[in-house]
Amino acid sequence: MSDAPPVNRRVLLARRPKGAPVPEDFALEDGPVPEPRDGEALVRTLWLSLDPYMRGRMNDAPSYTPPVALGDVMEGECVGRVEASRAAGLSPGDYVRGRGGWQSWFALPGDKLVRVDPQEAPLSTSLGVLGMPGHTAYAALQTIARPVAGETVVVGSASGAVGAVAGQLAKLAGCRVVGVAGGAEKCRHVEAELGFDACLDRHQPDLAGRLREACAEGVDVYVELVGGDLFWAVLPLLNLHARIPVIGGIAWYNLDRLPEGPDRTPQLMRAVLTRRLRVEGFLVPDHADLAPEFIRTVAPLVRSGRLRFREDVVEGLENAPTALIGMLEGRNFGKLLVQVSPDPTR
Amino acid sequence: MSDAPPVNRRVLLARRPKGAPVPEDFALEDGPVPEPRDGEALVRTLWLSLDPYMRGRMNDAPSYTPPVALGDVMEGECVGRVEASRAAGLSPGDYVRGRGGWQSWFALPGDKLVRVDPQEAPLSTSLGVLGMPGHTAYAALQTIARPVAGETVVVGSASGAVGAVAGQLAKLAGCRVVGVAGGAEKCRHVEAELGFDACLDRHQPDLAGRLREACAEGVDVYVELVGGDLFWAVLPLLNLHARIPVIGGIAWYNLDRLPEGPDRTPQLMRAVLTRRLRVEGFLVPDHADLAPEFIRTVAPLVRSGRLRFREDVVEGLENAPTALIGMLEGRNFGKLLVQVSPDPTR
Numbered sequence: 085m086s087d088a089p090p091v092n093r094r095v096l097l098a099r100r101p102k103g104a105p106v107p108e109d110f111a112l113e114d115g116p117v118p119e120p121r122d123g124e125a126l127v128r129t130l131w132l133s134l135d136p137y138m139r140g141r142m143n144d145a146p147s148y149t150p151p152v153a154l155g156d157v158m159e160g161e162c163v164g165r166v167e168a169s170r171a172a173g174l175s176p177g178d179y180v181r182g183r184g185g186w187q188s189w190f191a192l193p194g195d196k197l198v199r200v201d202p203q204e205a206p207l208s209t210s211l212g213v214l215g216m217p218g219h220t221a222y223a224a225l226q227t228i229a230r231p232v233a234g235e236t237v238v239v240g241s242a243s244g245a246v247g248a249v250a251g252q253l254a255k256l257a258g259c260r261v262v263g264v265a266g267g268a269e270k271c272r273h274v275e276a277e278l279g280f281d282a283c284l285d286r287h288q289p290d291l292a293g294r295l296r297e298a299c300a301e302g303v304d305v306y307v308e309l310v311g312g313d314l315f316w317a318v319l320p321l322l323n324l325h326a327r328i329p330v331i332g333g334i335a336w337y338n339l340d341r342l343p344e345g346p347d348r349t350p351q352l353m354r355a356v357l358t359r360r361l362r363v364e365g366f367l368v369p370d371h372a373d374l375a376p377e378f379i380r381t382v383a384p385l386v387r388s389g390r391l392r393f394r395e396d397v398v399e400g401l402e403n404a405p406t407a408l409i410g411m412l413e414g415r416n417f418g419k420l421l422v423q424v425s426p427d428p429t430r
Numbered sequence: 431m432s433d434a435p436p437v438n439r440r441v442l443l444a445r446r447p448k449g450a451p452v453p454e455d456f457a458l459e460d461g462p463v464p465e466p467r468d469g470e471a472l473v474r475t476l477w478l479s480l481d482p483y484m485r486g487r488m489n490d491a492p493s494y495t496p497p498v499a500l501g502d503v504m505e506g507e508c509v510g511r512v513e514a515s516r517a518a519g520l521s522p523g524d525y526v527r528g529r530g531g532w533q534s535w536f537a538l539p540g541d542k543l544v545r546v547d548p549q550e551a552p553l554s555t556s557l558g559v560l561g562m563p564g565h566t567a568y569a570a571l572q573t574i575a576r577p578v579a580g581e582t583v584v585v586g587s588a589s590g591a592v593g594a595v596a597g598q599l600a601k602l603a604g605c606r607v608v609g610v611a612g613g614a615e616k617c618r619h620v621e622a623e624l625g626f627d628a629c630l631d632r633h634q635p636d637l638a639g640r641l642r643e644a645c646a647e648g649v650d651v652y653v654e655l656v657g658g659d660l661f662w663a664v665l666p667l668l669n670l671h672a673r674i675p676v677i678g679g680i681a682w683y684n685l686d687r688l689p690e691g692p693d694r695t696p697q698l699m700r701a702v703l704t705r706r707l708r709v710e711g712f713l714v715p716d717h718a719d720l721a722p723e724f725i726r727t728v729a730p731l732v733r734s735g736r737l738r739f740r741e742d743v744v745e746g747l748e749n750a751p752t753a754l755i756g757m758l759e760g761r762n763f764g765k766l767l768v769q770v771s772p773d774p775t776r
Contacts, residue, residue, distance in 0.1 A: 140704075308699075311696065311699060315695075315699075325716075330699060330702045330703045331703070332703065333696070333699050333700070333703060336696040336699065336700065339696055341692070342691070342692035342693055342694055342696060342697060343691070343692060343693045343696065344691050344692060344693065345688075345689070345690050345691010345692050345693055346687070346688035346689060346690060346691050346693065347688055347689045347690065347691055347692065347693050347694050347695075348688060348693050348695050349661075349693075349694050349695050349698055350657065350679070350682040350685055350688060350689065351688060352695055352698070353654075353657060353661075353676060353679050353682065354679070354682065355711075356676045356709060356710070356711040357676045357677075357678065357679060357711045357712075357713075358486075358711065358713075359711060360710070360711035360712065360713055360716060361710070361711050362708070362709075362710040362711075363702060363707075363708075363709040363710070364702070364706070364707070364708040364709070364710070365702040365703045365704070365705060365706035365707050365708075366703075366706065367703075367704075367706055370671075370706060
């Protein structure tokens with residue numbers, strides 16, 4: 085983009101957060117652009133996806149994958165443009181998606197890159213409504229929640245990347261869908277744009293009471309993205325045989341110790357037993373087999389406008405840390421993306 | 431049995447327990463034998479089944495069915511002999527099973543009674559290994575646990591009515607089965623008679639450490655009957671995609687308040703998410719459709735001796751309250767039954 089030799093800007097994990105991350109937990113570093121090895125392509129990052137799961141990767145605790153090592157580049161999924169290729173089937177000018185991390189250039193083997201066609205949909209949607217968050221929502225509904233017409237579905241983080249798709253798909257399945265989001269503006273968007281039957285502002289008092297009113301026939305599906313107070317507000321409303329796909333628990337990610345007592349686990353387990361709840365963890369890589377079906381189903385809905393999405397774009401990789409910190413506090417409004425370089429297809 | 435007119439001895443719920451039930455929560459009352467109405471049969475109780483779920487029915491709290499009302503007969507399943515019948519297809523001398531409650535005589539409509547054949551198996555087994563507890567174990571394995579050969583299955587209350595069947599069925603499915611029971615004698619029985627690979631005494635120190643040693647490859651199925659310390663000991667050992675049918679939680683039934691903190695719910699939900707656990711409540715009446723398959727599968731195993739059972743028989747209805755109290759403390763050893771009248775088929 086300029087005559088200066090290109091620089092690879094990277095965001096590293098400098099320190100493991102205690103509780104909520106702070107900017108000092110990250111470090112910005114400029115270095116040389118990597119050389120693609122045999123079989124690899126060199127990609128210039130256009131878009132970086134920021135997602136709540138990233139908080140878990142910052143902890144030195146066993147999880148579904150190993151954590152990011154101190155001093156390593158933060159992990160993340162990107163869309164970019166191939167600038168040089170030693171990978172079969174990829175050429176400069178191709179657009180691809182891959183787990184390039186928080187950096188402005190990356191090299192990955194060809195089999196770790198998925199080609200993305202900007203003619204089909206905006207490139208950034210392959211990180212959101214047509215990417216991992218959308219696939220998560222779709223597959224969690226298909227495999228665990230299985231909403232049936234007439235049932236009531238509650239979705240937290242309703243204006244977020246996963247919640248917005250989950251709620252709209254449940255609406256299309258004929259359910260009554262009640263969202264919960266932070267603030268009046270988000271709630272208006274969820275009701276007016278996304279078409280949920282109702283959206284409750286979690287910043288207003290008596291969430292539990294308002295939720296009970298909004299769910300007069302109880303709750304059959306709770307799409308768990310949030311945890312915390314919303315979890316406890318939903319629990320007493322769950323109907324017999326309710327399903328709770330546990331996709332996230334953003335209210336719990338920043339805990340550096342367990343909350344004060346009493347220990348409410350017996351209350352949860354009693355509800356599980358007496359109401360025969362199904363509480364099941366969900367992680368989208370387990371459901372790669374559903375990816376073609378997801379795209380076949382959801383892409384036409386997006387193109388026709390029956391399924392809406394909203395992006396929250398932050399300019400510049402150097403702003404990624406504060407954007408992630410803000411997301412964990414609920415300050416994003418829609419799918420959070422970092423624009424790392426200008427997208428020539430927009 | 432004597433020349434005196436027969437008396438209906440009944441055990442009533444006199445008071446709702448606070449925490450662990452005490453004898454004063456029950457009342458013994460003698461009254462007239464009921465008259466069968468049109469369509470009903472009059473049954474003399476031979477065997478009364480005592481089961482952990484009865485503790486829940488004593489609370490004035492919503493559960494899967496309404497609680498026993500104060501002053502009402504305690505609920506329970508019985509096997510008895512028809513002594514008079516106004517029900518089509520039932521005649522004096524027939525043996526039947528039904529929810530007659532804690533009383534020595536009861537009258538129920540014919541469609542609430544299931545005929546039991548003492549030629550097929552001892553009458554009492556229709557309350558245990560071939561009755562509701564066995565059906566529970568069978569159906570929970572079929573519908574939620576789905577153990578696969580080579581997997582590790584942990585069963586609490588391993589010498590009890592449900593645990594013994596669940597563990598033996600998992601063994602027959604080719605699993606490694608680790609039981610937990612209270613005391614050395616029960617553990618010997620579980621290993622030597624029931625054929626579990628190991629049985630740990632929950633009264634000895636460091637249950638968590640011993641369980642970790644006994645489950646070197648982690649735990650794929652935890653048949654939840656117990657709750658409490660065992661639950662927390664199993665949780666860190668659960669493998670990816672482990673299944674936890676929640677059938678009971680005897681350690682939690684007597685709580686009159688939640689345990690002291692911290693609140694460990696986020697720890698549980700984090701494990702559910704990162705290890706994609708399936709935690710699902712199970713109640714056997716939801717699975718009546720599996721009853722024929724259960725009997726077809728398990729009755730031959732019982733007859734051939736490949737599936738063993740042990741009964742713990744208490745004589746006399748007046749001893750039922752202390753027997754239930756003892757069971758909630760783990761003092762029974764095998765399927766707990768009250769012999770209400772002599773069984774003429776034994």
